[in-house]
Amino acid sequence: MSKAVEFYFDVGSPxxxxxxTQLPAIAREAGAQIEYRPxxxxxxxxxxxxxxxxxxxxxxxxxxxxxQRFARRYGVPFAHNPHFPINTLTLMRGALGLQLREPQRMxxxxxxxxxxxxxxxxDMNDPxxxxxxxxxxGFDPAQLLxxxxxxxxxxxxxxxxxxxxARGVFGAPTFFVGQDMFWGQDRLDFVKExxxx
Amino acid sequence: MSKAVEFYFDVGSPxxxxxxTQLPAIAREAGAQIEYRPxxxxxxxxxxxxxxxxxxxxxxxxxxxxxQRFARRYGVPFAHNPHFPINTLTLMRGALGLQLREPQRMxxxxxxxxxxxxxxxxDMNDPxxxxxxxxxxGFDPAQLLxxxxxxxxxxxxxxxxxxxxARGVFGAPTFFVGQDMFWGQDRLDFVKExxxx
Numbered sequence: 001m002s003k004a005v006e007f008y009f010d011v012g013s014p015x016x017x018x019x020x021t022q023l024p025a026i027a028r029e030a031g032a033q034i035e036y037r038p039x040x041x042x043x044x045x046x047x048x049x050x051x052x053x054x055x056x057x058x059x060x061x062x063x064x065x066x067x068q069r070f071a072r073r074y075g076v077p078f079a080h081n082p083h084f085p086i087n088t089l090t091l092m093r094g095a096l097g098l099q100l101r102e103p104q105r106m107x108x109x110x111x112x113x114x115x116x117x118x119x120x121x122x123d124m125n126d127p128x129x130x131x132x133x134x135x136x137x138g139f140d141p142a143q144l145l146x147x148x149x150x151x152x153x154x155x156x157x158x159x160x161x162x163x164x165x166a167r168g169v170f171g172a173p174t175f176f177v178g179q180d181m182f183w184g185q186d187r188l189d190f191v192k193e194x195x196x197x
Numbered sequence: 198m199s200k201a202v203e204f205y206f207d208v209g210s211p212x213x214x215x216x217x218t219q220l221p222a223i224a225r226e227a228g229a230q231i232e233y234r235p236x237x238x239x240x241x242x243x244x245x246x247x248x249x250x251x252x253x254x255x256x257x258x259x260x261x262x263x264x265q266r267f268a269r270r271y272g273v274p275f276a277h278n279p280h281f282p283i284n285t286l287t288l289m290r291g292a293l294g295l296q297l298r299e300p301q302r303m304x305x306x307x308x309x310x311x312x313x314x315x316x317x318x319x320d321m322n323d324p325x326x327x328x329x330x331x332x333x334x335g336f337d338p339a340q341l342l343x344x345x346x347x348x349x350x351x352x353x354x355x356x357x358x359x360x361x362x363a364r365g366v367f368g369a370p371t372f373f374v375g376q377d378m379f380w381g382q383d384r385l386d387f388v389k390e391x392x393x394x
Contacts, residue, residue: 048255056247058367062380069387170255183259186383190266 003032003195006176008164010041011095011110012088014067014078017118019173019185020110021076026188030195032177036106038095040088041172043161048170052085070185083123090148091124096157097147105139112137200229200392203373205361207238208292208307209285211264211275214315216370216382217307218273223385227392229374233303235292237285238369240358245367249282267382280320287345288321293354294344302336309334 005027009016027034045051054060064080071078091113098106116122116133123129131141147153164174168181175182177194202224206213224231242248251257261277268275288310295303313319313330320326328338344350361371365378372379374391 048253050253050256056245056367058245058362058365059247061365062367062378065378066380066384165255168255168258170253170259181259181262183263187263 003030004035004177005032005191005195006035006037008037008039008169008172008174009110010039010088010172011091011113011117011124012084012086013041013172014063014080014118015185016041016173017114018067018070018074018076018078019175019188020114022074022185022188023175023191026192026195030192032195036099036110037160037164038092038099038106038110038157039161039164039169039172040092040157042088043158044165044169044171047162047165050170054084077119079119079121081117081121083121083125086117086124088124090145091130093148093153093157094144096160097144097150097153100153100156101147108137109134109139109144112139200227201232201374202229202388202392203232203234205234205236205366205369205371205373206307207236207285207369208288208310208314208321209281209283210238210369211260211277211315212382213238213370214311215264215267215271215273215275216372216385217311219271219382219385220372220388223389223392227389229392233296233307234357234361235289235296235303235307235354236358236361236366236369237289237354239285240355241362241366241368244359244362247367251281274316276316276318278314278318280318280322283314283321285321287342288327290345290350290354291341293357294341294347294350297350297353298344305334306331306336306341309336 005023007019007023009020011017023034053063067078095106095109095113098109112133113124117124122133124133134141134144167176171183173185175187175191177191180194182191182194202220204216204220206217208214220231250260264275292303292306292310295306309330310321314321319330321330331338331341364373368380370382372384372388374388377391379388379391
């Protein structure tokens with residue numbers, strides 16, 4: 001198996017959530033592996049001058065309808081988070097820490113965090129809420145927080161984010177198949193086509 | 198025939214060009230009429246705080262690949278215009294003037310101008326180039342310029358643009374089917390679904 005799709009995601013992005021729900025089936029059908037790249041979207045915005053569509057009020061308003069239309073098309077639950085934007089620094093350090101130390105637990109962690117934010121509308125800016133979500137998903141919150149605070153984990157999240165910027169990434173989700181970059185959950189059909197070539 | 202799709206376009210938008218090439222077949226298959234809404238994208242950006250994706254260098258770079266992928270999918274010619282951005286004020290006044298005075302000539306005018314910008318890469322900031330393009334398409338450039346200079350035409354372009362902003366439009370192309378708004382040539386499949394309901 002040599003085919004792979006790289007998937008840059010940040011749990012604060014609703015479009016990344018939708019992609020998270022859809023990419024596994026696409027990869028499976030194409031016989032491709034997903035290489036998860038947890039990164040920090042805020043760092044990408046800062047480095048590239050890009051910004052969240054939510055910062056333009058008319059666009060933010062429309063995006064809610066647009067994401068909801070895709071959620072219906074995909075048949076997945078989705079609700080805008082009233083606490084948006086979420087500061088995802090610690091959450092993404094947690095994802096990266098798991099990927100480094102207990103890789104098989106990274107996807108269940110992502111499932112739990114994405115679900116808390118983009119289905120349940122929880123306030124994941126609040127440490128007690130985060131702890132509750134993680135505990136219910138079978139994680140030890142204190143242990144995860146310690147992992148997220150390790151210098152090696154912090155440095156690696158920075159490195160992945162900087163590498164993304166160097167490769168031309170400006171938003172999330174972003175996919176790479178070989179050198180070909182695709183931005184947005186609405187480009188998953190192109191990712192699929194590219195994987196099937 | 199009561200079904201209709203409204204199509205807000207500005208010839209300076211490459212995504213509007215792609216939509217221009219695809220919408221007629223979609224409308225025809227759905228038995229719907231296209232209500233063309235020539236407007237000024239620059240005015241929309243100013244009013245909403247939105248901006249061209251090309252203003253973020255990494256995004257502008259990617260958009261060229263993205264538009265090219267869609268052009269291949271649609272089977273239409275497309276080339277990035279080296280003179281981008283084009284100041285489309287006079288060009289869009291021309292489109293609106295024709296729509297008011299000789300409505301049957303608006304689409305041929307749009308065909309010629311979109312093609313000059315997004316297929317031939319012409320410098321439509323240059324009046325002599327514009328005159329040549331229009332002449333070859335069977336228009337009298339001097340007459341069109343006079344039409345584009347009429348106060349009623351200028352006012353109407355402003356009014357259409359302001360109305361678009363009031364309806365929540367923030368970019369181009371934008372479509373309405375009834376109250377439902379769709380932004381982007383990459384949402385034409387949703388427009389199609391909506392028209393077939």
